[in-house]
Amino acid sequence: MHTIDRIAGATLSLFALWVIWESRQLPLGTFRVPGPAFMPALLASLLLTFGVLIAATGGYAERFRSLRWNELPHATAILIVCVFSALALERVGYRLTVFFVLVFLVKVVEKRGWLITAIFAVALAFGSFFLFYTLLRVPLPLGPLGI
Amino acid sequence: MLDTLQNLYVGFSVALSPTVLLYAVVGCVIGTLVGVLPGIGPLAGISLLLPASFGLDPTSAIVLLAGIYYGAMYGGSTTSILMRIPGEAASVMTCIDGYEMTRKGRAGPALAIAAVGSYIAGTVSVVGLMLLAPPLAAFALRFGPPEYTALLLLGLLVLAYMSGGSVLKSLAMAALGLLLGMIGIDTMTGFFRFHYGLVELGDGIGIVPVAVGLFGLSEILLTAGQEKPPEVIKPKLRDLLPSRAEWRDSAWPIARGTFLGFLIGIIPGSAHIISSFVSYAVERRVSKHPERFGHGAIEGVAGPESANNSATSGAFVPMLALGVPSGPIPAVMLAALMVHGMSPGPLLIQQQPALFWGFIASMYVGNVVLLILNLPLVGLFVNILRVPYPLLYPAILVFCVLGVYAVNGSVIDVWIMIVMGGLGYLLRKFDFETAPIVLGVVLAPMLEMSFRQSLAMSSGSYAIFVNRPIAATMLACGLALLLLGLVPFFARGVDWRRAFGLSPSSELEKEDHR
Numbered sequence: 001m002h003t004i005d006r007i008a009g010a011t012l013s014l015f016a017l018w019v020i021w022e023s024r025q026l027p028l029g030t031f032r033v034p035g036p037a038f039m040p041a042l043l044a045s046l047l048l049t050f051g052v053l054i055a056a057t058g059g060y061a062e063r064f065r066s067l068r069w070n071e072l073p074h075a076t077a078i079l080i081v082c083v084f085s086a087l088a089l090e091r092v093g094y095r096l097t098v099f100f101v102l103v104f105l106v107k108v109v110e111k112r113g114w115l116i117t118a119i120f121a122v123a124l125a126f127g128s129f130f131l132f133y134t135l136l137r138v139p140l141p142l143g144p145l146g147i
Numbered sequence: 148m149l150d151t152l153q154n155l156y157v158g159f160s161v162a163l164s165p166t167v168l169l170y171a172v173v174g175c176v177i178g179t180l181v182g183v184l185p186g187i188g189p190l191a192g193i194s195l196l197l198p199a200s201f202g203l204d205p206t207s208a209i210v211l212l213a214g215i216y217y218g219a220m221y222g223g224s225t226t227s228i229l230m231r232i233p234g235e236a237a238s239v240m241t242c243i244d245g246y247e248m249t250r251k252g253r254a255g256p257a258l259a260i261a262a263v264g265s266y267i268a269g270t271v272s273v274v275g276l277m278l279l280a281p282p283l284a285a286f287a288l289r290f291g292p293p294e295y296t297a298l299l300l301l302g303l304l305v306l307a308y309m310s311g312g313s314v315l316k317s318l319a320m321a322a323l324g325l326l327l328g329m330i331g332i333d334t335m336t337g338f339f340r341f342h343y344g345l346v347e348l349g350d351g352i353g354i355v356p357v358a359v360g361l362f363g364l365s366e367i368l369l370t371a372g373q374e375k376p377p378e379v380i381k382p383k384l385r386d387l388l389p390s391r392a393e394w395r396d397s398a399w400p401i402a403r404g405t406f407l408g409f410l411i412g413i414i415p416g417s418a419h420i421i422s423s424f425v426s427y428a429v430e431r432r433v434s435k436h437p438e439r440f441g442h443g444a445i446e447g448v449a450g451p452e453s454a455n456n457s458a459t460s461g462a463f464v465p466m467l468a469l470g471v472p473s474g475p476i477p478a479v480m481l482a483a484l485m486v487h488g489m490s491p492g493p494l495l496i497q498q499q500p501a502l503f504w505g506f507i508a509s510m511y512v513g514n515v516v517l518l519i520l521n522l523p524l525v526g527l528f529v530n531i532l533r534v535p536y537p538l539l540y541p542a543i544l545v546f547c548v549l550g551v552y553a554v555n556g557s558v559i560d561v562w563i564m565i566v567m568g569g570l571g572y573l574l575r576k577f578d579f580e581t582a583p584i585v586l587g588v589v590l591a592p593m594l595e596m597s598f599r600q601s602l603a604m605s606s607g608s609y610a611i612f613v614n615r616p617i618a619a620t621m622l623a624c625g626l627a628l629l630l631l632g633l634v635p636f637f638a639r640g641v642d643w644r645r646a647f648g649l650s651p652s653s654e655l656e657k658e659d660h661r
Contacts, residue, residue: 047322
């Protein structure tokens with residue numbers, strides 16, 4: 001039966017196995033003189049143990065099917081916006097990236113009016129840039145046009 | 148004692164001089180602003196303003212920088228309570244109950260208790276710093292790598308044992324955090340681990356992107372898309388101050404947090420980070436109603452906030468008394484003193500009494516300034532909650548990205564935040580706590596380094612952890628906690644088959660047959 005604990009435990013165990021597999025590229029050292037792979041392998045073994053125990057004792061946890069994923073489309077849109085901001089930040093600059101992110105979230109996702117979207121996006125994009133870049137001298141990326 | 152009071156009088160005459168007082172106020176104001184803006188923590192704030200202090204006299208410079216430090220430590224709690232965005236590791240635990248209080252319309256009391264707790268902890272720990280600096284510093288020096296390893300393990304086990312959910316799940320999350328902390332260059336051998344071609348990962352995974360992702364971004368992902376987002380009750384004016392019951396419930400947590408934070412703060416290294424984690428865990432364990440934790444318990448704000456502010460003063464003990472910085476922030480302040488020709492250490496008190504006692508007195512003054520500054524601002528800060536959520540969360544998201552990017556000026560940190568946000572979203576759906584991951588990431592490099600240094604010291608003998616009394620005591624405590632935590636797992640005894648879902652007469656089986 002698929003409960004959330006069984007799925008989580010199995011996933012953690014698989015991740016631990018993957019870490020152990022990846023650790024083989026580094027010297028393990030010995031028990032007395034641990035190498036760079038020693039600690040990761042040790043921790044991955046612990047995680048594997050915990051993962052197996054969570055899966056084994058998770059028979060009575062909440063069923064996976066009973067989880068509600070109503071917010072998933074919204075969450076996916078927000079994650080896509082985050083990915084866009086990571087890709088665009090150093091390419092088009094801070095102000096334009098933030099402006100586009102806010103326009104997308106407020107207008108497209110939250111379906112607010114154009115006027116409030118424009119005012120909000122411009123104020124936050126340029127206001128936060130002024131506060132951080134100009135006043136606090138935090139280095140923020142500028143786009144190819146210098147904005 | 149009389150000498151101490153006389154010296155303190157000298158200190159206050161320095162700290163209350165108009166110029167020094169002005170710098171204390173300016174430092175606290177800047178620190179609060181730096182702390183309130185997510186991502187720009189006290190270290191970045193102090194580093195950015197360090198050059199500005201070069202033109203000042205040494206007393207004014209150190210008072211200004213110390214003011215930024217306390218101000219930022221307090222300011223960091225504001226975003227944790229109002230938006231669930233921890234500015235730095237020490238604010239992570241405040242997010243949990245602070246934000247839940249905000250959702251219940253109790254943001255004002257949470258902020259007020261954080262301010263008062265910080266004030267009390269700061270003031271009391273300054274008394275400790277004043278009276279106990281030399282002997283405590285000598286004790287802290289007895290902490291070598293084996294003691295440090297034991298302390299860090301104890302910190303992780305305390306958190307796992309005292310967490311509200313399953314010990315197994317907490318331990319798994321701590322192990323996951325420690326594993327994430329393994330990424331980067333191995334400082335003992337120079338091997339680059341798990342980098343996959345990204346040179347930016349050489350220094351490891353930063354704590355800010357992990358904490359902001361696991362707490363701030365995951366919260367947005369979970370709530371923004373709900374058909375009916377969880378209601379955040381806008382506080383009324385009369386709700387801005389804590390009730391009598393909230394004051395009463397906060398008194399002991401503040402006292403315990405102050406004591407714990409100061410003790411942990413003096414230990415060289417960055418162990419002071421765990422003070423807020425340990426304080427939260429202790430409060431949950433000693434509470435008569437531990438089930439309230441995670442759902443807006445004021446003790447979950449009062450304890451950790453007091454602990455991290457007390458640790459701030461504690462961190463100055465080894466710096467002033469021995470010249471040993473107990474973390475990156477005291478290290479920057481040490482550098483500032485050295486720029487002015489001062490050399491902190493055992494002779495500082497004799498050679499520069501005005502500086503030492505002026506600094507001590509300015510900490511009292513700084514705490515009063517922070518309280519006066521922050522209590523009236525509570526009303527201003529909670530107004531943020533009046534912004535409609537469809538506009539508030541995009542703004543929070545922008546500040547998350549900005550704050551994370553600003554730490555190192557690296558997009559890799561933004562990517563880490565995104566991955567951690569997705570991971571935090573899934574883990575919270577699956578009923579896992581994310582705080583142990585943050586603690587694991589913080590402690591991993593220190594734990595590994597001290598563990599391997601201990602073995603190097605003992606030519607590979609693990610007996611070093613047992614032969615040294617402090618380390619052995621802490622490990623014994625950790626082991627006892629681990630066993631206590633696992634008791635419920637084994638004590639099921641007769642129904643162990645049920646625990647594994649094997650019992651043919653189990654309720655679930657019956658349910659399946661229905």
